Amino acid sequence: MTGAPLPLASEPSGMRGWLLSAEPNSRWQARLGRFYLGWRAFTRNPLAVIGLGIILMLILVAVFADVIAPYSPVAGGDLRTQRLLPPSGTYWFGTDDQARDIFSRVIHGSRITLFVVVLVALIATPIGLLVGTVSGYLGGWVDTVLMRITDIFLAFPRLILALAFVAALGPGIENAIIAIAITSWPPYARIARAETMMIRNSDFIAAVKLQGASTPRIILGHVVPLCLSSLIVRVTLDMAGIILTAAGLGFLGLGAQPPMPEWGAMVATGRNYLIDQWWVAAMPGLAIFVVSLGFNLLGDGLRDVLDPKAAK
Amino acid sequence: MASSVANGGGGHDALRFYLTKTAQFVIVLATTLLGLVAVTFFIGRVVPIDPVIAIVGDRAPAHVYERARQELGLDLPLIQQFWIYLKKAATGDFGNSVLTTNPVMTDIANAFPATLELATLGTLIGVILGIPLGILAAVKRGSFIDQFVRVLGLAGYSIPIFWLGLMGLLVFYAKLGWVAGPGRIDVTYSYLYTPVTNIVLLDTAMQGQWDAFWDAVSHIILPACLLGYFSLAYISRMTRSFMLNELAQEYVIAARVKGLSEMRVIWRHALRNAAVPLVTVIALSYANLLEGSVLTETIFAWPGLGQYITNSLQNADMNAVLGGTLVIGAVFVLLNLVSDLLYRLLDPRTR
Numbered sequence: 001m002t003g004a005p006l007p008l009a010s011e012p013s014g015m016r017g018w019l020l021s022a023e024p025n026s027r028w029q030a031r032l033g034r035f036y037l038g039w040r041a042f043t044r045n046p047l048a049v050i051g052l053g054i055i056l057m058l059i060l061v062a063v064f065a066d067v068i069a070p071y072s073p074v075a076g077g078d079l080r081t082q083r084l085l086p087p088s089g090t091y092w093f094g095t096d097d098q099a100r101d102i103f104s105r106v107i108h109g110s111r112i113t114l115f116v117v118v119l120v121a122l123i124a125t126p127i128g129l130l131v132g133t134v135s136g137y138l139g140g141w142v143d144t145v146l147m148r149i150t151d152i153f154l155a156f157p158r159l160i161l162a163l164a165f166v167a168a169l170g171p172g173i174e175n176a177i178i179a180i181a182i183t184s185w186p187p188y189a190r191i192a193r194a195e196t197m198m199i200r201n202s203d204f205i206a207a208v209k210l211q212g213a214s215t216p217r218i219i220l221g222h223v224v225p226l227c228l229s230s231l232i233v234r235v236t237l238d239m240a241g242i243i244l245t246a247a248g249l250g251f252l253g254l255g256a257q258p259p260m261p262e263w264g265a266m267v268a269t270g271r272n273y274l275i276d277q278w279w280v281a282a283m284p285g286l287a288i289f290v291v292s293l294g295f296n297l298l299g300d301g302l303r304d305v306l307d308p309k310a311a312k
Numbered sequence: 313m314a315s316s317v318a319n320g321g322g323g324h325d326a327l328r329f330y331l332t333k334t335a336q337f338v339i340v341l342a343t344t345l346l347g348l349v350a351v352t353f354f355i356g357r358v359v360p361i362d363p364v365i366a367i368v369g370d371r372a373p374a375h376v377y378e379r380a381r382q383e384l385g386l387d388l389p390l391i392q393q394f395w396i397y398l399k400k401a402a403t404g405d406f407g408n409s410v411l412t413t414n415p416v417m418t419d420i421a422n423a424f425p426a427t428l429e430l431a432t433l434g435t436l437i438g439v440i441l442g443i444p445l446g447i448l449a450a451v452k453r454g455s456f457i458d459q460f461v462r463v464l465g466l467a468g469y470s471i472p473i474f475w476l477g478l479m480g481l482l483v484f485y486a487k488l489g490w491v492a493g494p495g496r497i498d499v500t501y502s503y504l505y506t507p508v509t510n511i512v513l514l515d516t517a518m519q520g521q522w523d524a525f526w527d528a529v530s531h532i533i534l535p536a537c538l539l540g541y542f543s544l545a546y547i548s549r550m551t552r553s554f555m556l557n558e559l560a561q562e563y564v565i566a567a568r569v570k571g572l573s574e575m576r577v578i579w580r581h582a583l584r585n586a587a588v589p590l591v592t593v594i595a596l597s598y599a600n601l602l603e604g605s606v607l608t609e610t611i612f613a614w615p616g617l618g619q620y621i622t623n624s625l626q627n628a629d630m631n632a633v634l635g636g637t638l639v640i641g642a643v644f645v646l647l648n649l650v651s652d653l654l655y656r657l658l659d660p661r662t663r
Contacts, residue, residue, distance in 0.1 A: 155645045160636075163621065240470055247472050275482065
């Protein structure tokens with residue numbers, strides 16, 4: 001898909017002409033055409049493409065972790081001779097205190113990161129979307145109550161609320177995910193509500209209403225799809241924050257438990273060997289940095305394409 | 313847009329308007345604080361640890377267990393328990409910390425100045441460097457400096473703070489020896505002054521203990537710069553976008569047409585207007601540093617609120633965790649409120 005536009009650029013008819021046709025013959029053609037235009041706008045931003053590249057890499061690495069990682073992520077080598085070795089040709093990122101290959105652990109850690117990000121997005125986005133659209137569409141006291149609840153959750157700093165929840169639920173990756181999801185939905189609800197308030201009074205909503213559509217149908221079938229694009233941008237921009245919060249929880253020993261190769265927890269181990277064996281802490285931290293940078297770049301690029309109003 | 317409509321000099325109307333606004337404000341503040349208490353109460357009830365067993369031990373006979381349960385008020389209906397919790401929270405009573413045996417509020421009062429010191433210094437660094445950088449980036453849009461600010465900001469949004477802190481310690485403390493290590497002050501200096509405000513920089517300076525003062529500076533500079541960087545990343549980015557917005561307005565063109573110098577246009581006209589939303593951003597970044605301080609304080613062994621919460625967490629000291637969470641939440645709410653008030657004060661359009 002990446003290299004497609006170039007060879008076709010010379011011939012105005014054909015694939016490109018079909019995509020950019022002013023009179024599409026089907027809905028699909030129109031949608032694909034829109035997608036193609038968005039894609040062209042997106043690829044004009046080199047940083048966004050780098051971001052997309054990083055995220056695709058993350059997914060590939062996570063899928064093929066078993067193939068890529070040269071050693072086991074949990075079983076260590078010989079504790080007498082292979083402990084805390086510096087980066088070398090055999091151990092690219094060095095080894096940790098249990099003689100495990102850090103490179104293999106970082107590779108396998110990508111799975112945990114991806115798992116956290118996907119689950120948080122899958123839990124928090126629908127909650128925010130539902131609260132926001134219902135609140136914005138119905139208005140009145142429903143709106144007041146829902147928005148007050150949202151404000152209360154927004155009033156806590158995210159990491160601290162997540163900390164309190166994990167403290168109550170007990171440490172572990174699942175509880176960390178639940179805690180992060182609980183702290184993530186309020187901004188989504190705010191955005192969805194703002195979008196809904198604009199959509200609510202449009203003529204097409206009035207038309208659907210006159211056709212006798214029920215309120216749930218209007219919200220789910222007509223309001224929600226229109227809120228999605230700005231929400232996707234926001235969630236993508238939030239991914240970096242989710243990764244950083246998860247890593248912070250891991251660093252404090254409240255996220256993934258050993259021997260899981262979670263990046264934040266790995267940095268915490270490296271803290272004990274910081275002065276003399278810096279690579280133990282440095283390498284997993286670098287992985288966190290690169291991946292959240294990727295999400296930030298991608299989010300910025302997506303915002304420019306999908307939400308031109310917000311781009312400045 | 314600039315011409316505000318004078319609505320017939322109704323002093324009475326203005327007063328009523330202010331009263332309604334204030335009432336709304338108070339209601340919003342009260343419900344948010346009530347919500348904060350409710351959330352911490354709820355979190356406290358879902359803890360899998362049975363607080364009664366934690367006190368009497370798991371071999372206690374049934375009647376001892378029952379009595380302890382009654383003394384803790386756990387036999388009451390949930391709503392009544394919440395009412396008691398609320399009344400206690402209103403007077404600042406969050407129970408005793410298991411770890412330090414002090415009342416949680418005393419511990420928090422002891423720890424808070426350290427966090428305040430660090431976060432304030434961090435915000436100062438962020439404001440002093442971030443605003444000029446943001447203005448420069450906006451004025452010279454697309455230039456090298458603009459790209460630099462962009463990269464600086466993106467990195468600030470992406471780097472895990474605890475990792476950057478560790479790397480900072482590794483480079484500037486362990487390898488280069490430019491700054492002192494974790495902690496607030498060396499033990500040798502810690503008896504040279506009497507803690508009054510518990511803000512070490514202030515205490516030592518006021519008592520003329522300059523050796524101790526410089527030692528404290530050498531301890532605080534790294535964590536403050538760390539927090540300052542994250543504040544800078546946010547503030548410079550927002551300054552840039554506000555300034556770009558203002559520079560595109562017609563009054564800027566009018567000022568230029570009048571022949572005003574570029575400096576005057578930027579500093580007197582555009583920045584004046586950009587300053588209004590900037591105040592909100594600075595207050596928000598200050599609040600964010602409270603959050604950042606949790607991880608930073610852990611790394612730098614900084615005896616503030618963040619370290620208190622994480623220490624309590626690791627020892628399952630729920631009273632302390634919930635008290636700390638509630639205090640940080642309340643400060644967060646108040647900072648938002650202050651920024652809102654300042655916004656009203658500074659922007660004549662909201663009057």
